[in-house]
Each structure stands twice: as C-alpha cells, then as structure tokens.
Amino acid sequence: MNVKIFIQHNYNRILLFFILLTGLLLRLYQFNNFSLSNDELSFISRSQINDFSAFFSNGIYAETNPPGLIIFLYLWIKVLGTSVFMVRLPFLVAGILSIFFAYRIAGNWFSKTASLYVAAALSFLSFPIFYSQHITPFGPTLLFTLLTIWQWTQFLFDNKTKTKHVLLLATYMALTAYFHYFAAIFILLIYLSGFLFISKTYLKKYLFVFLIAVITYIPCIFIIFQQLHQSDVINWISSPDSDWIFKHILSIFNNSIWIISIAGIIFLISNIMSFGEIRFTKFHFLALLWFIIPFVIAYYYSTWQRPILTHSLLLISFPFLLFFLFSFIQENRKKFNGAMLFVFSASIILSVIIEKKYFHTYHYGEFKDIASKTSEWANNYGEQNISGVININSPDYINYYFKKNKTNPFPFKMYRNEGKEDLYKLNQLIKNSQTPYFLYAWSSVENPIETKRIICDKYPFVIKNIDYNGMAGITLYSKYDSTNVIIQEKPLLYVFNGFEEKETWDKDTNLLTRDSVYEGKYAILLNSKHEYGPTYTARLSKITNHTLKKIQISLNAYSTQKYENAQIVATLNFKDEDNKIFENYFWISSKFNYFIEPNKWDKVYLSFNLPKLYSINDELKIYVWNKDKQAIYIDNIEIAFY
DSSP states (O other), rough: HHHHHHHHHHHHHHHHHHHHHHHHHHHHHHTTTTTOHHHHHHHHHTTTOOHHIIIIIIIIIOOOOOHHHHHHHHHHHHOSSSOOOOOOHHHHHHHHHHHHHHHHHHHHHHHHHHHHHHHHHHHSSEEEEEEEOOOOOOOHHHHHHHHHHHHHHHHHHSSSSSSHHHHHHHHHHHHHHOOOHHHHHHHHHHHHHGTTTGGGGGHHHHHHHHHHHHHHHHHHHHHHHHHHSOOOOOOOOOOOOOHHHHHHHHHTTTTHHHHHHHHHHHHHHHHHHHTTTTTOHHHHHHHHHHHHHHHHHHHHHHHTTTTOOOOOOGGGGGGHHHHHHHHOOOOHHHHHHHHHHHHHHHHHIIIIISSOGGSSSSOOOOOOOHHHHHEEEEEHGGGEEEEEEOOOHHHHEEEEHHTTTOOOOOOSSBBBOOOOHHHHEEEEEEEESSHHHHHHEESSSSTTHHHHHHHHTTOOEEEEEEEOOTTTTEEESSOOOOOOOOOOHHHHHEEEEEESSSTTTTGGGGGSSSSSSSSSEEEEEOOOOOOOEEEEEEEEHHSSSSOOOEEEEEEEEEOSSSOSEEEEEEEEEOOOTTEEEEEEEEEEEEEETTTTTTTTTTEEEEEEEOOOOOOOOOOEEEEEEETTTOOEEEEEEEEEOO
C-alpha cells in the first residue's frame, strides 16, 4: 500500500493523531514549572495524612467534594511521591483521554468530521487545557462523564448489553459521582434520559445498572452527612447575573470574539451547505438538553439557595455545546472541511498563546516563587535580620516548596491574616520586631488592605516588591533608607487633625482635653455624653480632580478599658435626581480592638477601596463611633486619598 492510499484510508485517524499530539504538547508546556495552586496544595496536604482517623476528619470530611480525589491522591502519592510532575500526571492523562472519548461519542452520534472539530476544540481551547494541568476533581469528572456516555450510548443504541457492559456503565456512573456531587446530578440526568429510548427487552438490565451504581455509592452517603456537619460553607462564589451563560460561553472560547466568530461562521456555513440534508435527531436533542439543563439547575440553585455556579462546574456539559455546534458539518466536503478545521485549530492555538497569553499568566496564587524569593532574600540580607509574615491558608503550602528546594523553612512568625483580630496580632508583632527588615507575603487569600499601612509605620521603605498579577505578592520592607528603595505611591491629598487649634472639624471645643494626649497639647475625649466624635465631611469632587481609588485613615487612641465596639467609620451618601438623600449606601468600619490594648496609646487603621460605581458628587463622611459610650481619648487623625 502506497502512502497516498494509506493517508486516504486513515485520513481521520492521522488528523486525530496530530490533534492529540498538539493537545499533549500544549499541556506539557510549563507543566512542571508553574506553581502548584492553593487548591492543589490543599489536596496534596490532605491526602498525606497518615493517621486513619485524622485522614477522614481532616481530609475527607473537611472537603466539600466526594472522597474520590482525596483517596486517589493518597494511593497515587504513596507509590509515586509528591513531585509536581507526578501528582499532576493523572490529570494530564485524564485530559487527553477526555478528548479521545469525546471524539468517539461525536463520531458515533453525528459524523467523523464533527468529531474532529470537537477534538480540536477540546485539545486547544484554554478552558479544557487548564483542567488537564491542575489537580482538581473537574478533569477526572469530565473523563468519567464521557466514559459513562460512551458506554450508555453503546448500551442503548448499539445493543451492547452483556454483563460486562452493565458493570462498566454502573462503574463509570459511580466513579463520576465519587469525584463531584454536581456531576452525580448530571449522571442521574443522563441515566433518566435513557428511559426515552430504552426498549422493554433491556429494561431490567438498565434498572440493574442503576441498582449497582447506587449500592456502590452507599459509602458516600455517610460521608455527605459528615461533610455537611463539618465543612465550611462555600462563600467565595457570587450569585450569577442574568447574562451569566453568555459570559460562560465567551469564557470557554478564550474570551475571544475572534474564536466565537470563526465557530459561528463554521456553524452557519455548515447549516447553509447541508440545508435539507441533515435532520434534527435525538442526539441533537440530547446535546442541547445536556448542555442547558446542568446550567439551569446550577443557576436557579445559586439564585434561590446559595451560589455554586462557576465555569469549572460546567466543564462536564461543555462538550455537548461542541457536539451540537459542529453536528451539522457534512462528511462529503473533505477539502473544505479540512481547510476550515485547520483555520479553526490554528486560530485557537494563536489565541491561547498570543491573545490570551495563557502560558505567561498567573491563573492562581503563587507559592513556588515566593518560597524561592524568601530563601534568596534571607541569604542576601541575613535570616536573622528579617522578620517574616505570610498570609496563606496553611503553612504546609509554602513548606512544600521549601522542602522541594531543599532549604530550611523560613521562620515566618505568622501564617494567617484574615483581618480583624489578626490585624491586632500583626500590629503587636511589628511593634515588638527588632529586625531591620520585614518580609510580608500572601497568596490565594483576601489580603487585608490595612496591612501595608500597619507595616509601613515602622518599616517605611520598600526594598523589593513583586506582584503576581494581583493573586499573590511578596514585599521586603526596611526601617532605614536605602539606595535601592522603591518609591511608594504618594497620596493625592493628605488631611491631618491634631486638635491643636482648640477646635475640631465640628467646632465642638468641649471635646478638647489636656488630661491625656498622644502628641502636642490637646486630644479629644469621648465619654458617656459623646457617642460620635468629630466628623470629616467633604464632597469627593472637592477633594481632587483626579479619580480616587483608595482612602487610608489612621488615628491614635487611648482608654483604660477594652475597646469592644469603638470604631472608625467611613460612609458615602448621594442625592438622586429628585434631590433625595440616600445615606450610607457605602458603609465600612474598623474596630479599635483590632489594633490596640487598654492603657496604651496606639494606632487604629481603616483602609478601603472606593466602590466602582461611586459618583464625584457623593459625600464622604469619616468619624469615630463610640458605640458603647466609653471614655476614649483620640488624637492625630490622618486621612490619605489615593
């Protein structure tokens, strides 16, 4: 057989081979180099608990997902270790196999050409690439979902109903449900869809499939109840907007109008060229049903109960959008289809590399480089000369990379900064610090905006600073000036009130006192007669002509009692077209007891970003709220506008 005949007979296989190979190369690029994410390190940490009881209580029960991933990682790591490449390898394999089985299903349902387009999209789009490169339950869930559908299709439409097929279908269903709870709902939808097509001949066997899957899943029922009792409620997901589905489609196509346009053109041309030749079949119906229904369920649950809807959640339904989109492509136009497939594939790859800059973007917080920079700066400046704080979810996450780098863990004095009481701990740590340098790092957490201000009061000079696309950061501060200092942002306006002119912003001189002052001759005293302190009031348009982004406030305070509810408050008010005043549409505060102790003069901070939709005509108010009417001395109020 000559080469030409071989290519003609194996045309689709050859194209599939190059699609899979290219998809593999895209997934392997930087595969071992970019940092493990917060979630990945969490999974690794929980799967390495050796004590059986602790493994369940701190590993499986503490999760919000079924135990499949944790159990798999436990066994995998026991055999092959915790190197980045090895722990990520199964998810890479799952991604490639998902492409192959999506290709098989699309070919079975529609056409070989449609299946090539589906394979190309799953190989090259950043959305599926991402879940082939990270340790998450979503990649394996997609694979087991596709395996379920492949076996389901063979059972219902290819009459493959022997015992091995029954067992395989039940096994794939159970495995899918063991990796994600939402996938379990999707699998139930797939199974119930089968009753639309099942013949009476195989009904008993089909019911038996479900029975085996349920029996297999029984151990997970107990785990569900334990997780509901022990796990934290997911609170980082926002309720979906009415146009969420359109944003989702845009997201999965690289957020690229160019790619969506090409896919849309292919869809339109295919429909025009195949008009009257392709009928709307049961598989078109299933593809639409299985793409839309999961979204509808997640959307309304997120709206009525609690938010769960994310792009990752719908990875399992994503292939069915592709199935439907490319199902109308006819087989008998090989040259045209091949050319369009090349254009489609090349466009996606270029979009991923150039337009989206996928391989040079921080998708999660950074841990690898933070560990490296921490060790490097400790060596350069002397570990004994640096006090360090890192804001992460667990010390294990950064220690993973210290161990990989074969360096001793840097002795961070604090590993969590969630604000509120943690700000007090940070403030005390900094006040007691005797080192000339202070290192602060954070990753994959919400970093309190007051942190920098607290540090800079004692360590005003920034020696080194690295920002990882707003998802992580590391900064080295110094007490003393240096030629290498990074110039900090200067405020647009600085307001100071030291109460030295015998008048306050409210011109209430009765508040002035000499009994106890932080600096100068006067402070103000709030007591049982004064619930509110002096108020700074200004319209934003009068403060500066520039766009305001951030406001930082500080003051010094003293009391003989614990500051239970005393706080700095900032509000924004506006007037509508009818001149109606809407008070406090934006309200934020910071309690004194987050920062200071009784019988000590110390600093209280409030920093915040202005809301995106604020108006320059809004009125800003800043004041002290002495809610419990305690005796409190206040001095040196500072307000900086950025």
